[in-house]
Structure formats: structure tokens, C-alpha cells
Amino acid sequence: MSELCAIGLMSGTSMDGIDLAVLRTDGENAVERGPSFFVPYEAAFRRRIEAGLEDAKRIDKRDERPGDLAALERNITLRHAEAVATFRAKLRDDARWGRSDLIGFHGQTVLHRPHVGLTVQLGDGPLLAGKTGLPVVYDMRANDMVHGGQGAPLVPAYHAALARALPAVASFPVVFVNIGGISNITFVPEKGDPVAFDTGPGNALIDRWVQREGGVPFDAGGAIASEGGVSRPVVERYLEKSFFKLPGPKSLDRNDFTLAEAEDLALADGARTLAAVSAEAILKSVKHLPQSPKLWIVCGGGRKNPHIVGDLREGAARLGAEVMLAEDAGLDGDATEAEAWAYLAVRALKGLPLTFPATTGCREAVSGGVIARADGLPGRSA
Numbered sequence: 001m002s003e004l005c006a007i008g009l010m011s012g013t014s015m016d017g018i019d020l021a022v023l024r025t026d027g028e029n030a031v032e033r034g035p036s037f038f039v040p041y042e043a044a045f046r047r048r049i050e051a052g053l054e055d056a057k058r059i060d061k062r063d064e065r066p067g068d069l070a071a072l073e074r075n076i077t078l079r080h081a082e083a084v085a086t087f088r089a090k091l092r093d094d095a096r097w098g099r100s101d102l103i104g105f106h107g108q109t110v111l112h113r114p115h116v117g118l119t120v121q122l123g124d125g126p127l128l129a130g131k132t133g134l135p136v137v138y139d140m141r142a143n144d145m146v147h148g149g150q151g152a153p154l155v156p157a158y159h160a161a162l163a164r165a166l167p168a169v170a171s172f173p174v175v176f177v178n179i180g181g182i183s184n185i186t187f188v189p190e191k192g193d194p195v196a197f198d199t200g201p202g203n204a205l206i207d208r209w210v211q212r213e214g215g216v217p218f219d220a221g222g223a224i225a226s227e228g229g230v231s232r233p234v235v236e237r238y239l240e241k242s243f244f245k246l247p248g249p250k251s252l253d254r255n256d257f258t259l260a261e262a263e264d265l266a267l268a269d270g271a272r273t274l275a276a277v278s279a280e281a282i283l284k285s286v287k288h289l290p291q292s293p294k295l296w297i298v299c300g301g302g303r304k305n306p307h308i309v310g311d312l313r314e315g316a317a318r319l320g321a322e323v324m325l326a327e328d329a330g331l332d333g334d335a336t337e338a339e340a341w342a343y344l345a346v347r348a349l350k351g352l353p354l355t356f357p358a359t360t361g362c363r364e365a366v367s368g369g370v371i372a373r374a375d376g377l378p379g380r381s382a
């Protein structure tokens, strides 16, 4: 099996919608990035997923679907199927990207409790395979947990392949930072396995704050934060938390951090302060890396908040490092995670490792994922 064309699908912890991307890869060093696409969730659906996070707290075994979760899983899957149909219609006449071989399907995380080996992503692989007529690789976090890992982050294998292929990366080590709902970091050495972990809240607290206090889904362009100032005591209260003292591997549930520390702030000060928390949480993670890297490449929606990026740049400069936005490195920072799920699907199909001891804490490098065949017959473990 040489190169395959895979569509990656990511519905992340921000719960803002479905990111799609197409990638041609051998699952190893060959990576050719194709077009990407985004289908937003309307506000009411985002609220329904948020309510689902509450239902998910009752889950003890990962296939349980209490409350609204079974219906929600079906709805999320059907939305993915529609998104794939629209994306493929756009690509149909494209000689390079018009035909895909498989789908990498993340689903929607509703619960992540690594300390008890439980991670739950809503996403019905066989249903998606049946609707799209393509094989679907899904449930890619579970096998890592079976092997003692955190089940996250999974994107590091892709970050490593990208780093080694990017002309913008002139020297190693390099660090990738993904500022999503939660942020995570991947340290890529010139040779050998990457080192990775979640670093803290990314946009999730900012989103929650401006939704509740300002009635808007997110702080577009950091405009609300621009009217406010940083409350140092509040930043310090967040950064004192024991999570930041832990070395990696470590991973977070979306609800591990709350707005409790920010409650007394005004809208704009809260947005500005929480942006500072996001940046400083990332900077704090440097002490848990094998060495201080000179180049940081920033992906994820948080790179569009100039306060997060500005604070990160200032802090990195103090460490002698440069911060580069994904686009300046020749990447699409909105599509990186969806691309990663396409890449991981091909790796899963080939039985290549998805995770490593230094990225999730698994006992040995392990593959993962379940393959759902397009004819709807039961899948098999990758």
C-alpha cells in the first residue's frame, strides 16, 4: 500500500463545528496537503452538545449513552456525513483531490478522564461509512488508553511528519502549539519520537466567558479583550493549579478548568485576562520539555486572538524563541487537526503507531482505531 487520499474530520473541544481536510500520504514521511472546509454548528446545537457534556458525566463504561447522548451521537454523525458530501461535491472535478480512499473520524469528545482510563467520543463509524460509502477509521484514542496512555494528544505524530517536511523549519527542535478549546504542544526533535502534552485552557474559557457575559460565541479578533486589561491576581490563581506543576504526559477534559477564578471581572477584563492565561499556560510548559526550542509554530483558532499570540510572542522572546503562525510556515492553521486525523487514519490502516510513550504515556508505541467498512458490516480493530 503506497499513498492514500484521506479525508480527516475534527469536531473539537471548542464545539464550534466540523473541520474537514483532505490529505495524500503514505502515513509516514510523504504528506501532501489538500483543500479544507468548515461547517459551523449553530448556537442551539452547540448548547445541545454542552448539555451532552453533563449527561456524559454519568458514563462509567465508554459505550454507555445516557440521556440525550444516543440521539446526539446519531445527529453529530449525520452532520459529519452531510459535511463530507458537501466537501466531496466541491472536490469532485479536482483531478488531484476528487477521489478519496478513506475517512479519519474523530467525533466529539464528551468526556475525558485519563486517570480512570475513560475517554468518550460521540461518533458512529459504521453509520458514517454507510452514509458516505467510504471506509471510516474512528475511535482512535481508545487503544492508547488500553496500553496505559492518556488517550490524548494524538496530533503529535502528524506534527512530527510536518516538521520534518517543512522548509520553514531550518533547525530542530521545533515546537507545534495547537490553541484549540484546550491547548497542546508537540516538541519535535530532529530524530526520534516527539514529546507532547496538553498545556492548559486554550479558547474554551474565553468562549465560555464571552458567551455568558457578552452573548457572542467567541472573542473575534480579540476585540472584546482589546477594551480590557490583565488582572495579574486572576492569572496567578489559574497558574497556581497543580496541573501546571505536573510533567507530561498529561491531558485535560474540557471541564477541568472553569471560570471560578475570573468571576469578579468585567467582560473586557475577563476576556483579556483569560487570553493571558492561555498564553502563559503554554509558556509555563517549556520547563517540562527536554530543551527550550527556538521556533514555535502556532495552529488552531487561538492564533486569531492577537492577545494570546502577542503574549506568547513576548514570553517566547524572553526565552530566545520565535513564534510563527502556521500560515507563515506554509500551513493552514485551521485545518491542521483535520489533516492530522486523515494522516492518523492512514497510519491506523497500516498498523503504524499513533502514539508514543513520550506523547501519551502509553507503555510502548501503539496503533489504534477501529475500521468501519463501507458496506456497514462490523469493523475490526486496526
Ligand SMILES: Nc1ncnc2c1ncn2[C@@H]1O[C@H](COP(=O)(O)OP(=O)(O)OP(=O)(O)O)[C@@H](O)[C@H]1O
Residues within 6 Å of the ligand: 010, 011, 012, 013, 014, 015, 016, 178, 179, 180, 181, 182, 183, 202, 203, 204, 206, 207, 218, 219, 220, 221, 222, 299, 300, 301, 302, 304, 305, 337
Ligand atoms: N477570528 C477569530 N478570532 C479569535 N478567536 C477565534 C477566531 N476564530 C476562531 N477563534 C477561536 O478558535 C476556536 C476554535 O478553534 P479550533 O477550531 O482550533 O478548536 P477545536 O479544534 O474545537 O479545539 P481542540 O483543538 O481543543 O479540539 C473558537 O471557539 C474561537 O475561540
Ligand SMILES: CC(=O)N[C@H]1[C@@H]2OC[C@@H](O2)[C@@H](O)[C@@H]1O[C@H](C)C(=O)O
Residues within 6 Å of the ligand: 012, 013, 109, 111, 112, 119, 151, 152, 153, 154, 155, 156, 180, 181, 182, 183, 184, 198, 251, 252, 337
Ligand atoms: C480528549 C480530547 O478530545 N482531547 C483533545 C482536546 O483538544 C486539544 C487537546 O485537548 C488534545 O489533547 C485533544 O485533541 C487533539 C486534537 C489531539 O488529540 O491531538
